Each structure stands twice: as structure tokens, then as C-alpha cells.
Amino acid sequence: MSASGTRAPRQAGIVGVDVGGTFTDLFFYDEAKREFRTAKVTSHRGDEALGFLSGLAVLGPLGDLGAIVHGTTVGTNALLERKGARVGLITTKGFRDVLEMRRRDRPHTWGLWGEFVPVVERSMRLEVTERVLADGTLRTALDPEEARAAARELIKKGAQAIAIIFINAFANPENERRAAEAVRSIWPNEHVATSSEILPEIREFERSSTTALNAYLQPVVGSYLGKLEDALREGGYEGDLHIVQSNGGVMATSTARRLPVRTALSGPAAGVIAAGAIARAAGRLNVITGDLGGTSFDVSLIADGHTALSAQTTVDFGLVIRTPMIEITTIGAGGGSIARVDKGGLLQVGPESAGSLPGPACYGAGNTRPTLTDANVVLGRINAERPIGDKLERLDVEAATQAILAHVGRPLGLDAPRAAEAIVKVANARMAGAIRLVSIERGHDPAKFTFMPFGGGGALHAGALMREVGLDSVLVPRFPGITSALGCVIADLRHDQVLTVNLALDGLDAGLLNRHLANTNRAARAVIANAGVVVSRIDTVFDLDMHYVGQTHTVQVRLPPEVDGEARPVDEAVVRDAFEAAYRTQFSRLLPGVPARIVTLRTAAIGRRPHFGLEALAPRSGGNDARRGTRRVWFDGQWRMTAIFSRLDLPVGARVEGPAILEQADATTVIDPGLVAKSDAYGNLVITRSPR
């Protein structure tokens, strides 16, 4: 097959591309041949499209590709580094500072220091005369000329996007719609949005922040996607480009351009999706994923095959995004986390990190304070001769040892290996805390959960975390380092809609609720159907946000799913039972006699992708001998001669007793003494406690 000439049939192959801070990972899957290829190329910070295309080039001619699904951190980085667009904001008279006043929070509970700079400068926030009341009454109609004047001024000041955010617009979007029309009439482009389009929900700060951040990202993400699409076209690619959302569902590029705020956790979400699919294929429905990188440990929970979604996420102090995102709990514990002994004599690991530059002491790049990676090197768990990545020849064990002795060993009266072991244990305790936070603390029994580590470092600590938290077992995917790219290939399509309904439960107007269900069902399914990706079917799920009248927060109440594409009608009794069941799971006491209310309807249409056969990843028979000799590794207070294996050469069914170290190009797996690892049919490693 050649690059020019006849093109292979569409859907021949699908590529997942995860552009991370250090590497761009690609996963290519040929559905016809059931074959996959992977690639890892260096990312280009600031010109992510470059890494993207050079990675695709490794995989073969662009014209042969059927579809590309992309997990991106362009949005995430623009938020964290404050490199979004110049945004102009038009708002209700009297309220231009809502975005800057937040909810009157502060960065830290203790200590009154810290500043906040909003993403839209104060001089770029203009007010117009208009007002809607809480019940939707239009009290003061907008004069479109006033909105046009405001827009002209903002454009003159260099606005690249305009956000229109009016008080109580969730209850009646009329004034916002008129303002948008007026602005578009003099400035016709896609970078004009209203808060009622982006998030039609009560709470002005959360709605303002989400809408403003969407505008802040729109030009950046839009231009990135535009560049990418152009480059792909030039290279001969004729398929569609799709983007992973923070909730783990895939959306069309057109949706991503309109709602870029939904890409804030695009990359990590793809990883969680892949972890879920790998676990399901391996017969495990309850999984906790742990992605251990250089500076952070990201944990997520999958219960009964469902990924936990959180309604709202704070990206950084004062930057709130309210849109469903995979619930990812992040703590500052990673390979680069610095260990120190505090003034009270307590050993601490993180959250301060040496990052990837200068990096751990063993990188020899100038840092002399010990990190978690240094501890793993000193203990012989990481092979100093074969570091991950292509930057270093070898790691400096001596530098790591000196750093640990100086900052931990001597203050605590421990020798180097004992001090290193203490660092690993304290780091494990923090990671275990994050796992508990998402599991035990929310009422999930860890004994029912499998832990799935991915990223470069997770598998070093997985066995210890399993024991410490009391998890059932560990499942190390075959390619921990490319999990996110794999996730892009297998993620379902998803479209979410929110509607404020405000219906009393007593004497429920079931007719109205059922009409809402039917309408949102149709609208959301249409978005999926028009996305241009093959799906095997579309499912719709409905959730009601409900509460007792007087409460301001709500519980999420799941309704029966649609049948054959049509919403199933509900009545008062069905909704009441579902509400009380949901309330009871969260709280111990129902409040009989207090009326309840439906506040919001959340509708999600999910386009199920054709089944991906993960067995394609499984080891081929007749491989090489996996044994690679032995080396000294420290476990539980002593050096032990430990067997070293080449992970990818282990055949299906292979069994490895701890202590053992399994090495592969993108990750190291530690099998602690007392644990045993087995390679399953998909090439995953299943780590359990040794029988007996």
C-alpha cells in the first residue's frame, strides 16, 4: 500500500493521540486486521500540533487513517499557565465584579496571604441595563443598542472573545439572547457566547466562571484545532478529528470549538476510560485508577463499571468550572515529590516537587534534595541503568543516596536504605489517603476494588497500596505508559445537557416533566447522531437534581433510562421512590412531611462505540525468555536478591513470585515479597497476595 494512489477504506484504522507535557503517545488500531501499533514522540510545548503530526508520521500515511481521537492538554495548560484569550464580558448593571469577587473564599483556610487575578480584567467587564428576576420575570428589557456599544468598546480594547452573562439568565435567557444577537450583528464570529448557552444553572459565580473560562479557552483551543485540522488535510487525511471531554466522552471538533471548557481534563479522562475498559475486559467492574506522574498522583474510582463524575471542579484558586468531569482526586505526590523532616520531627513527602527540571537528585541536574524517585533508585527498585524516556543515559545513585542521608537519614538517625524505605512508606501513606478519599470515605469497601496503576510510576507502589488500603488486587495494564492514548480509541461519544425545571414533587406535573425528558432526549441524541463517528447504539441517561424545599444543595436522582430511543414516562411515585433512595444513600435521615422539589434535569446521550477487542494487546506466543537475571533490592528492612524480568516477554499465564522486578520501556512494576503476579489473557499483570 502506498501513500498516494488508492485510499484504504474508511474505518480501516483509528488512532488515539494523547499529547502530554513531556511525550505525545499514539495508539493505532486496525479494526480489520485486529492489529495495533504504538508510538511515543517528544511533545512540543507551545506547538502541540508538531508532535501530533510527527507521531502520526511514525504510524504511516495519513490517508490510511479512518479516524483520529485526541486527548489534549492545550486547554488545561492555557488555564494553569493563564495563557488564554483576551476576553470581554458584558453583564448586568451592578454586577461586573462577580467574577472577581468569587464566593468570598480565600486560597488557604489558615494564613491570610494570597492574591487573585481573574481571567477577564476589570476594564474588560462592561455593564448594560437589563434585569431578570429569580422567577424568570423580565423586569427590565435589554436595549440592543447598549449591548452593541459595549461590544464595540470591548472589540476596540482587543477582545478576542465576548461572554454575555446576565443575572438570573438561567431562569429566562431572553435578554442574553438579544444581547448575543446584537453583538453578533456587528461582530459575526463564533467567539460570542451567553451563560444560558454554556451553563443554564442557578448560582451566578459558578455560571460566570464557567462561561468566562469557556470564552478564555475558545480562541486558543479553536486555533489549535484549526491548525491541526489544516495540517491533517494537507497530509492527505480525510477523516474526522474528535476530542475527548473531561467527562471521558468523545465529542466532535465542532462541539469542542463551541465548548472548549469541556476539554479541561481531556487527557487524564482518556486514561481513566482506558483503565475502565481494560478492567471490564478482565472481568473487574470495581476499579480505582492511580496515575503517578512526576508531580502528582491522580486517583479516580469506577464502581459497578461506572466512572464517578463530579459536577464541578476548581482548576486553580477562583477558577471554577461547572460541567461534568470525571472525578479525579489529585494530590501533590509524584516521583519528583521532595522528602523533608519538618520542625516537629515528622517526615513529609511533597507536595513540593522537583518537577522534571531539575528533577530528582539522581538526574544530576542540580537538585540536591531527595525525592520519591531517589528513594526508589536507592532501594534498587528502579533500574539506574535504564531510565524511562530518552533524556538520560543512567541515574546517579550516589547523588540520590547523599540527598537522602543529608535531609532524611541523619535528622531521623537512619541509614540510607532505611531512610529511603521511610520515604517510600510515607509517600505510600499519602497515596493511600487519596485512594481512601475516593473509596472508603465515600462508603466503598476497598476489599471489592481492584487497583489499576498507570503512568510511569504507579506500578512501583501498587502492591504496597493494595495492602495498605486493603484493596482486592492490582491490575497492571500491559502498556501503562500509553493508557491515555488507548482511551481515546475506545471512549464512547457523549453529549450532556442541563435544564432548570423547578417542579414540586407533591402533585408533580408529570406531563411537563415527561415532555422535558422527551425533548432533551431527542436533542442530545441528535448531537451524537450528527457527530460523524460510527456508534453501535445511543443510550440516554436522565438525572434529576432534587432536594427538600429549603435546602440549597441537591442529591442526584437517576431515572429509568430510555427504551428504544424514547424517554420512558415517569410519575410522582417513581420519582419519589428514586429520590428517597438516593437521599438515604447520602444521609441517614429522611425528612417526612417536608415537601421535595426537582430543580434540574441532566440529560446525557452516549454513543456506544463498536466493541474494541483488547485481546489484540495480548502477548503473542513463542516470545523470548523473560528472565533478565537478579539484583539487590531492599524490601522490609533488608537487601534481597531479586529476580528481574522483561515484562513484555512474559507469556500469558506466566506466574512471578515476589520479590521481583518487572521492567519495560515505559514503566517498572515491583512485586513485593508475599505477593504474586500472573499474566492474564490480555497481557495484564494481576497482582494478589500469595496464598498461604
Next chain:
Amino acid sequence: MSVIDPVTLAVLKGRLEQIADEMDATLYRSAFNPIIAEARDACHGLYHATTGATLVQGSKGLPIFVGAMSFAVKAVIDKVARDHALGVGLDEGDTFLFNDPYEGGTHLNDFRLVRPIWRDGKVFAWLASVGHWLDIGGNVPGGFNASATESFQEGVRIPPVKLMAQGRVNEDILAILAANSRVPQSNYGDLNGQINALDLGERRVHALLDEYGEETVTAALDTFGQRAEALMRENIRGLPDGTYSFEDYLDNDGVSDARLTIALDLTIKSDTMTLDFSRSSPPCAGPLNIARSTAVACCYVALKHIFPDVPANSGCLAPIDFIIPETTLLGVSAPKPVGGYTETILRMIGVVFGAIAKADPKLATAAFFGTINALSLAGYRANGARWVMSMFFGGGLGGNPKGDGLNHGNNAISTATMPPLEILEAAYPVMFTQWALRPDSGGAGRHRGGLGDVYEIEVLDENGAEVFLLGERGRFAPFGVAGGGEAALNRFFWETDDGEATAPLVSKVTGVRIRKGQKVRLETPGGGGWGDPAEREKSRIERDTREGYVEAKGARAGDPLPAAKRGHAA
């Protein structure tokens, strides 16, 4: 006692704090009144079985409660001892309720629920929950009676009573509570939320004890206390020995127009600290008094802000001596009114900051805005239903060595967030007409004070509303440090048929009536400035002007009185 290894210690610390955090979250999510549900005016923790000392606190609980809760638990422990003498026992599933500020600190709105955790027939520790209820009777809807001269005018006072006996709620107590509030259903919802939180905490603590054993957990708790004490001593040792004095003033007591002095002589000697408030004003007629437990709690808050690395447990108070005579307004007993306690403790925290700034300029933080501005609008709807909107407002934080003060922050005693105005408009017949930063309100400085805010509210109900305010800083502005200037004063106006009115006692208003369509307007102070304003970076000055944080119109108009000189001993 067994020596506990550092790993188990770290693990247990995390587990216990998570339990308290999760109790907080449970109450926020199930509470009714926005002061808890949205503003998070609540707190949970674990307390010592026999002393009531704080063992563990969550990371999100309201700071002032973190300091005060041990007194509340001690009050219940004393009650149990009295019961015991009368032959009344304590059982599993018993839960106590009370709001007595003289025993448990703070004010009548704060209801505490305290429950023992039993292990092997003994009380292992106490769990407690506190939350601010919307209305508890008294002369003023919402409870902030600026002109109260006795506790009885501030609301109903409940001593520690057994709300739940062996897991069953005493409905008679619920009936008494319901009969004494303008908004009984709101209080009922909050009470159930607090029970939800205790239920959850109890389950979690038992699971932890099952897993690690009482002995290990006890050893860990002891160690936390010792470490907090060691860290606090280390921090105090870092300050030069000597006595540092600082004073600040309250506008008035809400009854007569005379200032009140909060004076501190802070002495550092090696690794101990003495906080002597003897030179403060005597008890006052109005509600600006506080009980000793409240005073101690607020010093704890001040020191935690200065030394945030010290863990939140009772150990950190061990190296501190308190001199708080009953002859001052900082150590009163019943029935002296205490409803305005927030204002007094904010001033106390300010003087601790001021004295520490003299001891170590590196720790100097200018005054935060320093008033909660408890504003209540209340009335009757057309159908006769009572409505009470009660809330607290933001202001600027102080300039500090790291940077400008935060705009629209909260006071040091609180991490409470602001309820969204859309939630307030949905719940009450009001319409906000302004919710904005207040230009020129931050004190000048190399690092400027954060800006205060402007809130303007129109009443929509046919029957109009009554207006109540308990605020401060109308006469004595938040101070600057290290050469920084003071912030703007607090101001409050309400619309009348022929213009605009202000109160003779500036920020204290009781029962003013406004009609439908009329407005109230609150302008809150910013924070004080840090450092010489002449040294302010050019880029910051330009930004202040360009973005309108400083409108450069010169002096603020309308300040009723020149602010008095402060910051040095009499």
C-alpha cells in the same frame, strides 16, 4: 504506652481529618439555611473523652469553631458528671444539644450537638457538630440584636440537654425549639443535617478503631498533641524575647456612643507566650462582650493564621498563657449580651497580628476588614409567612510581605463562602441592584490592602421589610503595618421617602422599616496596607488605575470622623 511508628501516625492523621471533613460536607449538603449550606458556618471534630480537648479537626471547618469546640464538649462532660451525681446515666446513642455561649463560646445562633463514641462500655472520645441556625427567637430576626442589654433579648438559651437518648430523638425538645423560632422548619432541617453528620462520623470512627485498635489510635492522638505543642514552641522561640503592645478600638457597644478598647500586651519568653488583655475596656452594656472561652478560641485562630503549619489540636495552646480578667469585656458571664461577639474577636485577632508585626516584621500582615456586617432583612409575605434573610458580607484582606491583600475576602474567623445572590433572590423577596468591588477602599502601601465591597439590595415584597445590622469599623478603619495606610471605613445607608439615612451608631441598626422598592446599601472596608506606598511597583500602580481599583480622586469623601491613631500602648 506504645511508641507509634511515623507511617501509622501519618496514615491515622489523614484518616481522622478526612472523617471530620466528611462530616462537614454531609452537613453542608443536607442543611437548610444558606448560612450553613452555602456559607459553611459549621464545624466538626473529635474531642478527648475526659477533658474535651480538641483531638482532630477537619481542614474546612470554620476557624473560630475549631477554637471554641473543646469548651462546648467540656460543658457536656460537666453536664454528664452532674447527671451522674443525680443517678442519670450516659448511654450509647445519647446526643446532647445546646447553644449556651457562656459555656461553649460564640453566640446563641450556634447550636452544638455532642455525642459520645463508645468502645467496650467506655467513652472513647466525643464527636461534636456545630452550625449557625438562622433564627432562635429574641427581639431581632436572625439574632444579631445590636442594642441588646441582656442575653434574653438575643434569643432562647438552651443549656446542654439530652436531645437523643439511646438513639431516639426527644420530640419534646424539638417542640420547644420549634416554638422559639421564626423559621422552625429551617432549624429542623439543619438539626437533621447535624445528626446526619454525627451518624456518619460515628460509623467512620468505629471502622477506624476496628482496624487499628484503641491503643494505637490513642497513642497517635497523644502524639499529635505533643507534636503540635513542639511546633508551636519552636515557632515562639523564633520570636525575640520581649513585650509587644498593640491596641485597637470598637466603634461603640450598640447602646451608647463611646469607643471600646481592646488592648494586648504580648510577652515572648523563650518558648512561651503570654497574651495579657487586662488593659481592655470593662464589660459593656451592649452585645459586644464575649465569654472567656470565646476569647481563648479567637487567640487560637490568630496564632494559627500566623503559624499555619501547626496542626489544629489542643497541643498548640499548651505554651500560651492567657490573662483575660472578668473585669474586661472579654471575660463576661450570663446574662451579659454577647450577640455581637464576632466584632470583638475580630478586633482581638487584629491586635494579635499587630503585636506580632512588632515582634517580627517578616510576619507582619495589615488588618483585614474586620467586621462581619450581620445584616437581616425580615418581614411577612402577603400570605402571612415570615421571611428572614440574614447574612454576612465580605471585605478586603490586609497587605502583607508576599503581596496585595485579597479583594472580597472573608474575616480571619471564617472560611464561610458567600451565598450566591441568585439563591438569595430565589429564597427571599429581594433584588440585589449592586454586588461590586469598592474602589479606593484598600489601604495604601507597597502592597495595597484588598478592596472592600458594595452591596445594594431592593425590597420587592408589598409589605416592605425591617432592617437590622450589626457591624463595626465605622469609626476606626483597618490599620496598615510597616508604613502602610489604613483602609476605608464601613458605611451603611437606607433609602427613606425623602432621601437616604445613616445610623447614629454608624453600623448598628435595629428595626428600621423600608418600603417596597426602597433599598439598603452597605459599603464594607478594605484591608490595611503593608509597607511604604512610595515603594509600590510602577506596574501595580498602573494596573490599579487602569482597572479602577483606585479611582485616584484623592481623599475619600464622607468619612464621618477622622480615624484615631492606633498601634501604640497608652
